[in-house]
Amino acid sequence: MKIAIIGGGPAGLYAAILLKKQRPQAEITVYERNRAGDTFGFGVVFSDATLDNFEKYDAPSYRRITQEFAYWDDIAVHFRGTVHRVGGNGFCGCSRRMLLLILQERARELGVALMFEAEIDDEARFADADLVVLADGINSRFRDRYAEHFQPEVDVRSNMFAWMGSTRPLDAFTFIFQETEWGPFIAHAYQYEVGRSTWIFETDPETFERAGLAGLSEKQSAERMAGIFGWFLEGHQLLTNRSMWRNFPMIRSKRWVKDNMVLLGDAKATAHFSIGSGTKLAMEDAIALADAMHRAPTVNAALQQYEEGRREEVEKTQHAADVSLVWFEHVDRFWEFDPVQFAFGVMTRAKAITYDNLMLRAPDFVAEVDKSFARQVRARGLDVDVEQPDAPMFQPLRLREMQLANRVVVSPMCMYSAQEGVPGDFHLVHYGSRAIGGAGLIFTEMTCVGRDARITPGCAGLWNDEQQAAWRHIVDFVHANSAAKICLQLGHAGRKGATKLMWDGIDRPLEQGGWDVLSASPIPYFPDSQVPRQMDRAAMDAVKAEFVAAAERGERCGFDMLELHCAHGYLLASFISPLTNQRSDAYGGSLANRLRFPLEVFEALRSAWPSHKPMSVRISATDWAEGGIAGDDAVAIARAFAEAGVDLVDVSTGQTVRDAQPVYGRMFQTPFSEQVRNEARVATMCVGNITTSDQVNTILAAGRADLVALGRPHLADASFTMKAAAWYGAEIFCPPPYLPGKEQIFRNSVRDRQDFDDLKIKAKPKTRAELKAEATKPLAAE
Numbered sequence: 001m002k003i004a005i006i007g008g009g010p011a012g013l014y015a016a017i018l019l020k021k022q023r024p025q026a027e028i029t030v031y032e033r034n035r036a037g038d039t040f041g042f043g044v045v046f047s048d049a050t051l052d053n054f055e056k057y058d059a060p061s062y063r064r065i066t067q068e069f070a071y072w073d074d075i076a077v078h079f080r081g082t083v084h085r086v087g088g089n090g091f092c093g094c095s096r097r098m099l100l101l102i103l104q105e106r107a108r109e110l111g112v113a114l115m116f117e118a119e120i121d122d123e124a125r126f127a128d129a130d131l132v133v134l135a136d137g138i139n140s141r142f143r144d145r146y147a148e149h150f151q152p153e154v155d156v157r158s159n160m161f162a163w164m165g166s167t168r169p170l171d172a173f174t175f176i177f178q179e180t181e182w183g184p185f186i187a188h189a190y191q192y193e194v195g196r197s198t199w200i201f202e203t204d205p206e207t208f209e210r211a212g213l214a215g216l217s218e219k220q221s222a223e224r225m226a227g228i229f230g231w232f233l234e235g236h237q238l239l240t241n242r243s244m245w246r247n248f249p250m251i252r253s254k255r256w257v258k259d260n261m262v263l264l265g266d267a268k269a270t271a272h273f274s275i276g277s278g279t280k281l282a283m284e285d286a287i288a289l290a291d292a293m294h295r296a297p298t299v300n301a302a303l304q305q306y307e308e309g310r311r312e313e314v315e316k317t318q319h320a321a322d323v324s325l326v327w328f329e330h331v332d333r334f335w336e337f338d339p340v341q342f343a344f345g346v347m348t349r350a351k352a353i354t355y356d357n358l359m360l361r362a363p364d365f366v367a368e369v370d371k372s373f374a375r376q377v378r379a380r381g382l383d384v385d386v387e388q389p390d391a392p393m394f395q396p397l398r399l400r401e402m403q404l405a406n407r408v409v410v411s412p413m414c415m416y417s418a419q420e421g422v423p424g425d426f427h428l429v430h431y432g433s434r435a436i437g438g439a440g441l442i443f444t445e446m447t448c449v450g451r452d453a454r455i456t457p458g459c460a461g462l463w464n465d466e467q468q469a470a471w472r473h474i475v476d477f478v479h480a481n482s483a484a485k486i487c488l489q490l491g492h493a494g495r496k497g498a499t500k501l502m503w504d505g506i507d508r509p510l511e512q513g514g515w516d517v518l519s520a521s522p523i524p525y526f527p528d529s530q531v532p533r534q535m536d537r538a539a540m541d542a543v544k545a546e547f548v549a550a551a552e553r554g555e556r557c558g559f560d561m562l563e564l565h566c567a568h569g570y571l572l573a574s575f576i577s578p579l580t581n582q583r584s585d586a587y588g589g590s591l592a593n594r595l596r597f598p599l600e601v602f603e604a605l606r607s608a609w610p611s612h613k614p615m616s617v618r619i620s621a622t623d624w625a626e627g628g629i630a631g632d633d634a635v636a637i638a639r640a641f642a643e644a645g646v647d648l649v650d651v652s653t654g655q656t657v658r659d660a661q662p663v664y665g666r667m668f669q670t671p672f673s674e675q676v677r678n679e680a681r682v683a684t685m686c687v688g689n690i691t692t693s694d695q696v697n698t699i700l701a702a703g704r705a706d707l708v709a710l711g712r713p714h715l716a717d718a719s720f721t722m723k724a725a726a727w728y729g730a731e732i733f734c735p736p737p738y739l740p741g742k743e744q745i746f747r748n749s750v751r752d753r754q755d756f757d758d759l760k761i762k763a764k765p766k767t768r769a770e771l772k773a774e775a776t777k778p779l780a781a782e
Ligand SMILES: Cc1cc2nc3c(=O)[nH]c(=O)nc-3n(C[C@H](O)[C@H](O)[C@H](O)COP(=O)(O)OP(=O)(O)OC[C@H]3O[C@@H](n4cnc5c(N)ncnc54)[C@H](O)[C@@H]3O)c2cc1C
Pocket: 006, 007, 008, 009, 010, 011, 012, 031, 032, 033, 034, 043, 044, 045, 046, 118, 119, 120, 121, 135, 136, 137, 138, 141, 161, 162, 163, 200, 264, 265, 266, 267, 273, 276, 277, 278, 279, 280, 282
């Protein structure tokens, strides 16, 4: 077999090693345009888990790599004169040059032919090769040559970065966030060998411009950085090696394989440097290719297997890198945060590290995070313990005169079980048990303001006395038997009205017994849905009056809070999204125009609703569709409602149009809440695939939301909050008849939690840094 590998970076060399081990008879050649010792940049970093993989696949190169490595366990965050350190991270660094020399030596040893100063321009010369590996890096010539086939997408990110080095020793992966007269600069730094550290500097394009970096030479810009970070460098030099400022390109390719050619490493996909995974991905690609070549009967089958088997893992890493890079791009959102909360945000930005996870490895840090959170609550006039505070999810929140005992919310969820809009026994048990279950705030399902405002025949309403009495019964029960507050969500279905019950076909038009539907524009939801009537001014007045009348009834029921539903493509949302609003009058066109009617309804409700009671608005922060609402619009929408007196923005997404393409995942809507909260400076509630109390605490402690709503998890578990209170040892109200149950779960949880923590600690292997520290520790005197 003949294998040609274009590119002698980590991907190409490691692929050569693994394939040669597998097929000693194969003729394998690596073509590298540089000389053997040439390399740009300074260090690379691997996690312990990545090194374990290397050990399994090629022990000799693993041993040499690890002999050369610098190990560290801590991440240190420097911000506004403070430093927060968190241990237990298990990372290693080594020089990129050393890594390449080790891989070259090992490849040679195995009999791989290494051709340096061999720039390949035309793969036709490999016509007789069975396999051609395209490992030619981020600017891959071959990926671009066959762009029509590989379909690469290049997303050039806004921040500027430069990769430098220093002689400054470091004992932790170090992030420094530095305010300057031009704006914020960030340094990502780590040591990779004795006396050498990598320094990646990053800043936003405006700060870059103001600092005049565009006009400086490599040397001058290193001097400028040394000036900014001089206090930390302590007289150590900054070193350069082609350290030009650039933008990071996030690259994704739709296809990785063409005939017998395969893309590997940065050539196929990149991951932002802030999660330090580029070299790891490149070498793990090589592992995946070698595995596929071992298993599959033919080269073509192997390449298909490689692409199919590897894609998900690469995309997962890229997603984590995306989340991380966006955090760094928007660091200004957090610049006013308390430093410990800021550090917690840095640590938890990419979802892998969480509140509970940090509690195990850095309990003192988490204790500080809790105290900082409690101090903020106290600064808002609430009497909480700041010395031994409860976890963030059990901190109270006040909105106007309504005080919530904790930050967990039962999200509004239609039960499709009302008769002519009247909530019945099912609703009493549903809301009542969730209130007893401990959530701080219960939302009603979307409660419709008129018969024709319903989504389905099973939707609850509040337009007549019978409905009002039924809701009053539920509200009274909640108030009498729990500490929960209850919020009425009012809505109008708009063009999604007159549809079937969820379990009969969600959003599908009723075949019989439907009613006429309204919308901002006459566009049906499905092609076969009813064409809605475009609302004229008279219809707007009528609907507004229905909302006001329902709010007045809500007050008579005793609800504590009112939410206006402006999300998910229903009537008011249909005005806000340009995909559903194609009007040419004062209610269409610009965002300000599209917001006019929803704001008018909100203002009418705000006047009708008692001024001591809070109001929220639910929005779809993105339509997940081309040409629709996106995150920046959500900030503008939130600002407009905040000016009109909203106390909380309930940040949901989507459900506007049928062909939306949501990107689901754990806590997938939380970034929108974070953006709205920290740009529009308004309290937010986040929701969407949040399933654990650990996630709730992580979101709150990092300042990504003020309240956390759980929908589906509450359908399966009414006592979610009670159980979490037992787990974290937080005080929580329980009605007297249930006290024995509460006492038992609180007692058992202490032991369960200890067992769980012990198990996790036992299951976690020692980090290499810990092992090294143990190996070098002097023996205790007997
Ligand atoms: C600022 C910065 C910091 C980074 N920090 C880290 C980090 O800390 N840890 C980490 O793991 N990763 C890091 N990376 C990413 C890492 O450098 C790359 O992801 C990794 O090197 C990818 O390996 P590769 O083999 O795919 O590509 P490369 O390492 O780029 O190798 C490609 C090789 O192909 C050669 N080549 C290109 N075209 C041709 C041709 N036509 N003919 C012959 N040869 C050719 C090039 O000369 C090069 O040697 C960082 C990247 C940047 C930009």
